[in-house]
Amino acid sequence: MSTFWIILTGALVASTCGIVGCFLVLRKMAMIGDAISHSVLPGIVIAFLISGSRDSLFMLLGAAVIGLITVFLIQLFHQSGVQSDASIGVVFTALFAVGVILVSMYTRNIDLDLDCVLYGEIAYVPWNTIEIGGVDIGPKAVWGIGLALLLCVILITAFYKQFKICSFDPAMAAAVGIPVALFHYLLMGLVSVSTVASFESVGAILVVGMLVVPPATAYLLTERLSRMILISIVLGCASSVIGYYLARMLDASIAGSMICVAGGLFLLALLFSPTHGVIFRKIQQKRLLA
Numbered sequence: 494m495s496t497f498w499i500i501l502t503g504a505l506v507a508s509t510c511g512i513v514g515c516f517l518v519l520r521k522m523a524m525i526g527d528a529i530s531h532s533v534l535p536g537i538v539i540a541f542l543i544s545g546s547r548d549s550l551f552m553l554l555g556a557a558v559i560g561l562i563t564v565f566l567i568q569l570f571h572q573s574g575v576q577s578d579a580s581i582g583v584v585f586t587a588l589f590a591v592g593v594i595l596v597s598m599y600t601r602n603i604d605l606d607l608d609c610v611l612y613g614e615i616a617y618v619p620w621n622t623i624e625i626g627g628v629d630i631g632p633k634a635v636w637g638i639g640l641a642l643l644l645c646v647i648l649i650t651a652f653y654k655q656f657k658i659c660s661f662d663p664a665m666a667a668a669v670g671i672p673v674a675l676f677h678y679l680l681m682g683l684v685s686v687s688t689v690a691s692f693e694s695v696g697a698i699l700v701v702g703m704l705v706v707p708p709a710t711a712y713l714l715t716e717r718l719s720r721m722i723l724i725s726i727v728l729g730c731a732s733s734v735i736g737y738y739l740a741r742m743l744d745a746s747i748a749g750s751m752i753c754v755a756g757g758l759f760l761l762a763l764l765f766s767p768t769h770g771v772i773f774r775k776i777q778q779k780r781l782l783a
Contacts, residue, residue, distance in 0.1 A: 507729025
């Protein structure tokens with residue numbers, strides 16, 4: 494049964510991150526998930542200091558608030574003339590450093606460190622369960638990530654056209670009356686919720702990897718956004734299944750194995766994609782020269 498829960502958790506993370514990750518890849522903001530997963534550390538520490546508890550709910554609320562602040566600061570700096578990648582780097586390193594200082598100052602005698610709050614282990618998911626009325630309803634991670642996935646599906650489905658136009662042509666979106674800033678922050682909010690809901694249980698490496706690698710692979714395989722999202726989800730889920738059994742065979746990290754499989758699929762797409770593949774383009778060049 495533990496195998497089922499681990500694979501299901503990986504698939505849920507892959508689906509949630511795959512949906513929002515496609516929009517991040519199109520916007521050239523793929524690494525914002527990495528920024529959020531590190532910059533939320535001050536929120537986690539502050540939530541602990543206020544509540545005096547390591548309860549996951551307080552931690553997640555603190556992390557979510559700082560995640561949204563991170564997104565706001567990145568956008569603010571970018572609008573002020575700082576390049577997007579530089580904005581991401583400045584904000585997440587500064588907030589992460591503040592978090593490290595807070596950990597070292599206020600939680601020296603408490604089991605609250607970087608491993609504890611940032612780098613979860615997906616193998617432990619089946620044992621961290623929720624009970625309602627004495628009935629075990631399954632792992633906490635499955636419910637948390639499942640709710641994040643449901644939220645993403647509802648909002649992306651409801652405002653698919655607006656998200657699509659804002660991602661491809663923000664100027665046109667503004668011209669036709671779409672509030673570009675609102676949908677930008679709505680998307681970034683989804684990224685923040687998806688990241689925070691996932692990383693405590695499965696680890697930052699899996700979240701960041703699923704936000705970037707399957708969407709980037711799907712980008713090489715299709716020119717349509719709807720297909721890109723679907724392919725990204727399928728590739729992410731396949732990576733979760735194959736990666737789990739690879740980790741069992743090698744006695745290695747499960748999250749690391751899942752992302753290694755996703756990286757292997759990206760390499761295959763890079764080489765053999767019918768539109769962007771290196772080998773396909775070489776064949777086309779030889780045909781033109783012949």
